[in-house]
Amino acid sequence: MKGKRHIYPMGIIGNCSFIAYIDTSTNIKWLCLPRFDSSFIFGSLLDEKKGGEFSILPAEGNFTSTQSYIKNTNILLTEFECTGGKYTVTDFAPRFYQYDRYFRPLMLIRKIRLVSGNPQIRVRCHPVGDYGKIQPHTVLGSNHIRYLNLDSQVRLSTDIPLNYILDDKSFVLTDTHYLVFTYGEPLEESIRLTAENFLDRTRAYWQNWVKTTSIPDIFQEQMIRSALVLKLHQFEDSGGIIASGTTSLPEADGQGRNWDYRYCWMRDTYYTLNGFNNIGHFEEVEKYFHYIYNIISQTDGRINPVYTVTGEKVNPVTELEISGYHGNHPVRIGNDAVLQIQNDVYGQVLISLLPLFVDKRLNFLDAARTISLVNWLIERIESTLDEPDSGIWEFGHLKQLHCYTMLFHWAGSRAAYKIGKILQDEQLKIKARYLAGEASSRIEKCYDPVRKVYTQAVGTDHLDASQLQMITMNYLDPASENARLHLKALEDTLKTPDGLLYRYIQDEKGKPETSFLVCAFWHAEALACTGQLEKACQLITQLLSYSNHLGLYSEDTDFDAGQWGNFPQTYSHVGFINAVYRISIKLDKPIFY
DSSP states (O other): OTTSOOOOOEEEEEOSSOEEEEETTOOEEEEEOSSTTSOEEEOTTTOTTTSOEEEEEESSSOEEEEEEEOTTSSOEEEEEEETTEEEEEEEEOOOEEETTEEEOOSEEEEEEEEEEEOOEEEEEEEOOBTTTTBOOEEEEOSSEEEEESSSSOEEEEESSOHHHHHTTOOEEOOSOEEEEEEESSOOOSOHHHHHHHHHHHHHHHHHHHHHTOOOOSSSHHHHHHHHHHHHHTBOTTTOOBOSOSOBOOOSSTTSOOOOBOOSEETTHHHHHHHHHHHTTOHHHHHHHHHHHHHHHHTOSSOOOSEEOTTSOBOOOOEEEOSOOGGGOSOEEESOGGGGSOOTHHHHHHHHHHTHHHHOTTOOOOOHHHHHHHHHHHHHHHHHHTTOOBOTTTTOSSOOBOBHHHHHHHHHHHHHHHHHHHHHTOHHHHHHHHHHHHHHHHHHGGGEETTTTEEOSBTTOOOOOGGGGHHHHTTSSOTTSHHHHHHHHHHHHHHBOTTSOBOSOSOBTTBSOSSEEHHHHHHHHHHHHHTTOHHHHHHHHHHHHTTSOTTSOOOSEEOTTSOEESSSSOHHHHHHHHHHHHHHHHHOSSOOOO
């Protein structure tokens, strides 16, 4: 992979029950069922031999393909031109409203449409189970293939001759055909009529969802795509939102920085809910509130840093015996962040609760039920004020009094004060004001008067990009000289050769070879806050080139604008949404980019 810009040539589809990753050759490279964090049923993204295959390719090797989304939807269109002619493959996961609820089955539909000529194509469908350990037996029905020995009923229903698929035989495409892949309840209706009906209704659902999305006058197309990506990562059954749908895509080639991100990080709560608020989608916000509330209501001690999509404790890491992405090891499932102490989560949740009281459009919890939760969170802040933790970057063997953690102690206490004021709870107000002051006094212990910057933690001179939040969260007045000097010191130390930001310079694994992309969006947001709007817009414009052909952002990027890390990363898309929103409210008049 050296010497060539590394880009993930994939799009995603989904329906808030699952996410499928489809490359430009129509192979489903990654699909976990029945949940985001289940075993893959197609997983050639991490192992070409053990991962199975589901592709619709020209029989001859020479072809070109292009990939795009149907406008304002999560429906993916791949167009092929080959020796015999042209055809398209439309991939989608049904999602629409019926019977007073959303229909979102574990069903993936593929439509193959002849455009011109008589191309010969080959359809391969080889699902697997238990991360490639199980190769299912196949049984033919009248118009379907059943795949046995998996965790549930798995079936491919199609109007293509079944033996062509089983025998890996090519055939001439002369008409439109459909493939309906189901996990659990199979399709018992007409294949063609059902597929077309579901396609029309799914297209209408996504386009109507976009119509209700509030976006500014700048970077509109990219804002829409980021909103659609964010939506796909919410597991609607519980409301939880995962960091990414993949595991073990490396932060850099050969470094071993490979993690499982198919879980819900509590720290992401503030940024994600802020993103949904900014685009005006409150149904998703309320579902996420329910998810968080259920977790905290059943917690006696600490809030864990990370949870499963159903609010359970994540398992520590185990490693799989599969080849890994381009040979990158280890391949991990589970996440050891669950073993860490990360105390910023209490402030994150408190800030996220604040809209329940100040935004009259939301109607989630009554005050009496919520006030006990607020008091519990405030008590956790008080008890952890002087407790070292692993911090936002989850340093495995280093615990410090992180400035970022104390910033959220401060911000969470201020949110609690506002809630106390609204509810006329004097005790809460007094305690929250006191704790905000205590947190602020500890933040000031991180200040370096020589460099005019707040450091990563008490007693260290290291800097990291999370300190940009000192400006965006208004701990530092964005219009002040202190904010300007703080920002400049961070830029001088953390800027990468391509003008982005390292999240930090060094950790126990050495110097990162890539930059964490959300840090660049935080940088753009901080530039906007400090009035540097032109620089902020220029940076966002530069960052557009860091997406792939479909506008999807990865977790990390290298110096050639290459994509690394898990993909797509909700943090990156949320960072983009929040940065553009911040720029837009600072602009005196619309500027179109």
